[in-house]
Amino acid sequence: MGKPKRTHQTFQLTGNFLGFVVKDGFKVKGMRVATPKGEHYIKLTREARASCFPLPAVGMPLQVTGEQKVDDEDGSITYKARQIVIAPPLSTVMAPTPIPQPQRKKQATKACILVCRKSDCCKRGGRELIAGLRKELGDRQIAEQVVIRETGCMKKCKAGPNLVMPDKTRHSRVRAKDIAALLDKHGLSRDRMAG
Template identity: 40%
Template sequence: MKKSKKQVSTFVLEGRFLDASGKSPLKPKYLRLATAEGEQLLKLSKELRPLLTENQLPVGTWITVSGKETYKPKEGKRKRKISSIEAHDPVAVTPSPQPKSAKKESKKEKILVCQKSSCCKRGGKAVYQAAMETVEKHQLSEQVQVKATGCMGKCKKGPCLVMQGDKSRHLGLKPEQVRELIAQQYSVLIG
């Protein structure tokens, strides 16, 4: 007899929030919940993950979670993914849906700095550090994110830096040049 395909349904669970876990504390992917059925490990939707990194949900809080449950009879596996969390305390933890245009506006511009071996040998670490310090010094961290990347294919001309705002690529930079470049790009005075 042939077993049926996967079944998708909704679920609602109530219990105490124990903790959030993932590859790093800054990127939680799962929520542990103590329920009447026992301890549950549930996957978080991407929209809910930032709420748990900002410590908006204290450990021990009574919460109700809901989402989609997928059951695969062939494998006998059941997966649950949380799409909303409702705290029983006065503080609600359900994210408010944002229009797509608002999401795009809130994104930070990125400055990408190669951190692979060839660029690092040519001063990539110092360039990355200079970019980080300049963004912090001029309080640009609300609009700009400095991000370490892998190889960008310009190994012999490194270190390589890409400013995503104007899509410009800069090669063979020195730390002093990075400070001037960021100040010029974001119209700040170098002091």
Template identity: 30%
Template structure:
């Protein structure tokens, strides 16, 4: 996006998929979503277009997440999508809220060079010191789309926290588990 854009924040939208928008159905560039605040049209990156077309049907509940960017020249904001997840509506959802908190740590080579291999031992040490190590699941993953340090995600129930330091993760876990 060049130097004209500045990242403002991350977003996570829940809503009902309406349709794909584009010249041809197989080359649809946009996704229409109805949320509580209204209807939104989001541009899908090329890599997600085929994936989304494989499982989305009108009326399906989904989560769309990404980054909000500000164009410094025009002052307009842009929603850049980097993931889509179907929202489960079965009873399985209530059991997920009671599951162990998860910490996802990226192990892709680029992130390891930026420090994910240093974060993991530090995180495990802090969790052991505070007696939280057995109460959390730590998963080694591929790209999490947060390629800056620290490159890990904390999942507490349905909420996700990105780009937080190991000390903050431990403090949040203590509050969540108490």
């Protein structure tokens, strides 16, 4: 079974802009345009994406030119835009319809404690500090809400071990015995993390 035969032709559509089609949360791949014949998905080339600036507002009339492929077997048409320009308003162009946005679950952001893992900090108690942090977070039952991220040099080697708390406060010469008071000072307790 071979590939379906397709006929390539140029096209020019005039219609109202309905919105961009985004992939992976940030890549603009195409756009939706309403014409008197219905709604169309149009794939965008790099040139077409560049010609979309300034960004069109929803409902703005556009004139899109490019290449269309017609599947000879089922008659389906796919569009690929090469150029997009703002068109004069046409009374025959359909009114814009609201674009349903997918509902995304909000991911709870975890608090992050940065701990230097370079040799000077490790020699001064960095390993014990990380072990103590993990134990204390587990004892407080907030280990799931707080991430300990090991980093490179924080440029305070002589004052190690160094760490940065979630509120971006830097602490030096931290000992394992100081961890409980440090977590309390920065609000990393079970009661505060639950609220």
